[in-house]
Amino acid sequence: MYHSKIAGLGFYVPSNVVTNDDLSKIIDTNDEWIQERTGIQERRHIIRGEDTTTSMGVKAAEIAIERSGVAKEDIDFVVFATLSPDYYFPGPGVLVQRDLGLRTVGALDVRNQCSGFIYALSVADQYIKTGMYKNVLIIGSEVHSTGLDMTSRGRGVSVIFGDGAGAAVLSREEDLTKGILSTHLHSEGQHAEELIVKAPGMGGRWVTDILADNDPDDDSYFPYMNGQFVFKNAVVRFSEVINEGLQANNLQVSDIDMLIPHQANLRISQFIQKKFNLTDDQVYNNIQKYGNTTAASIPIALTEAWEKGKIKSGDTVVLAAFGSGFTWGSAIIKW
Numbered sequence: 001m002y003h004s005k006i007a008g009l010g011f012y013v014p015s016n017v018v019t020n021d022d023l024s025k026i027i028d029t030n031d032e033w034i035q036e037r038t039g040i041q042e043r044r045h046i047i048r049g050e051d052t053t054t055s056m057g058v059k060a061a062e063i064a065i066e067r068s069g070v071a072k073e074d075i076d077f078v079v080f081a082t083l084s085p086d087y088y089f090p091g092p093g094v095l096v097q098r099d100l101g102l103r104t105v106g107a108l109d110v111r112n113q114c115s116g117f118i119y120a121l122s123v124a125d126q127y128i129k130t131g132m133y134k135n136v137l138i139i140g141s142e143v144h145s146t147g148l149d150m151t152s153r154g155r156g157v158s159v160i161f162g163d164g165a166g167a168a169v170l171s172r173e174e175d176l177t178k179g180i181l182s183t184h185l186h187s188e189g190q191h192a193e194e195l196i197v198k199a200p201g202m203g204g205r206w207v208t209d210i211l212a213d214n215d216p217d218d219d220s221y222f223p224y225m226n227g228q229f230v231f232k233n234a235v236v237r238f239s240e241v242i243n244e245g246l247q248a249n250n251l252q253v254s255d256i257d258m259l260i261p262h263q264a265n266l267r268i269s270q271f272i273q274k275k276f277n278l279t280d281d282q283v284y285n286n287i288q289k290y291g292n293t294t295a296a297s298i299p300i301a302l303t304e305a306w307e308k309g310k311i312k313s314g315d316t317v318v319l320a321a322f323g324s325g326f327t328w329g330s331a332i333i334k335w
Contacts, residue, residue, distance in 0.1 A: 003179035004128035004136075006333065007070060007171040009303040010063025012056050013044040013164040013290060018145075023159055028152035034159050039266020043162030043291030045145035054086050054095040056165035057141035060299070061100060065137070068169035072100060075169075076133035078107040079124050081116030081140045081295040083324070084147065085109070088200075096139065113195075114262050114323020115185075116140055116295030117166070121319070121331055122183035124170045134172045140295035141165035147197075149222040157223045160265070162291030166299020178334050184244045185329040191233065194226040195324040234264060234322040238272050241330040242320050249332050255316050256282055257335075258305060262321035263287035263297035272320075284310060294323065311335055 019042045020031035034040055046052070057080060065072060080093040093107030112119040117140035124136035144161035148154060173179035199205040199220040210221060238261065246253065253276050261269045266287050273283045284305040293300060298319055305311050315335040322328035 001176070002129055002131060003173040003176050003181075004125045004170040005173035005179035006168050007135075008064040008066070008068025008169040009167070009299065009306055010060045010067060011164065011166040011296075011300040011303040012059035012063070013300070014046045014051050014056070016045050016047050017042050018045045020159070026150060027155045027158065029155045029159055037267070038160055039285075039287055040160065040291050041288045044164055046143055046163045048146065051143070051163070052086050053082055053084050053141045053143045053165075054092040054099065056143070056163070057092060057096055057139040057167065058099045060141065060165040060167035061096060061137055061139055064167040064169050068171065070135045070169055070171060072102055075102050075105060075135050075137050077105050077124070077127060077136045078102070079110060079120040079136060079138045080107065081110040081112065081120040081138070082142055083111060083113045083116070083294055084143045092141070096137075112295070112327045113325060114264060114292075114294050114297070115321040115325070115327040115329045117298045118183065118319060118321045118329035118331055119185060119327070121168070121170070121180070122185055122329065125180045125183055128170055128172055136170045137167065138170060139165065139167045140297075140299045142294045142296045144294070147222070149219060153219065154222055156227060157225050160292050162293050164290055164293040164296045164300055166296045166303055168299055168302075181332045181334055182245060182248045183329065183331045184241055184248070185327075186237070186241065187325050187327045189325065191229075191326045192324075194229050194326070195224070197221065197223050231265065231268060233326060234268050235271050237322045237326070237328040238268065238320055239275060241328055242272070242276070242318060245318060245330040245332040251316065251332070253277070256318050257315035258311050259283045259318045259320070260298055260302050260305060261285070262323065263290065263301060264292050264323065281310070
């Protein structure tokens with residue numbers, strides 16, 4: 001039995017900065033309203049033709065691989081988490097394998113939205129723990145901007161999301177006191193419709209139905225979120241899954257050196273920080289700059305925190321996420 005460690009991290013965000021004031025020119029909203037409810041000041045949107053979910057994932061992966069010291073030919077498997085693939089099928093995992101010039105290794109796509117990176121991390125961790133693989137590349141990447149309702153009708157959702165990608169290389173660690181100590185995954189599908197894009201879908205309205213109806217009032221293919229309901233569930237599940245991870249490893253809240261929460265809403269992160277009585281130095285947030293990048297948010301924040309020296313060897317790092325599905329999870333890492 002082995003542990004897996006994060007050997008390299010990288011992230012990429014588009015150069016196109018979209019501020020709250022920029023959005024107020026096309027949507028009935030304003031900077032004060034957005035910041036008060038979400039904490040977001042700006043986000044990144046791709047420029048069409050320059051970036052895709054896959055291309056951003058590749059750019060983040062190249063940085064992570066270089067920092068890891070692992071050669072591309074030594075990558076054994078790819079796990080790609082996203083809700084916004086370039087194509088309906090195939091998924092972006094195989095496109096990354098192609099574009100990075102990897103061997104014909106397996107590629108797995110994870111569709112767990114905001115908790116996608118935690119799920120991808122857990123999958124990669126199991127492969128390494130069993131000895132099946134030695135080095136696994138995991139990516140979280142999202143393009144939200146091209147699928148949002150950028151009118152006043154969609155302002156409750158569209159101001160929240162941004163585009164970007166983060167990646168990590170997981171490698172074998174023989175010291176069982178280091179690396180990923182445990183991961184914890186959950187779902188509660190009875191609330192799936194509270195945060196959803198309903199169409200196009202094979203089980204309901206497919207592209208042919210949307211085109212045939214040509215209904216200008218049809219918003220089924222835009223994201224829908226019951227904001228208050230999601231918020232109330234998020235703060236409960238965040239707390240539960242963080243405590244679950246700590247208890248599984250006989251750790252106390254005081255042992256947390258860095259908490260990286262999914263960047264869903266700054267108010268959620270602040271609620272959790274206050275509940276666990278953590279200092280500003282123990283929690284890393286960057287939603288102010290990037291918005292909610294769903295599966296990319298944790299690897300982007302984790303990479304930034306590491307780059308700034310906020311995560312050091314020997315630190316206990318906790319990752320936690322909650323999102324659409326409802327799905328949620330945590331990971332406890334000894335750096």
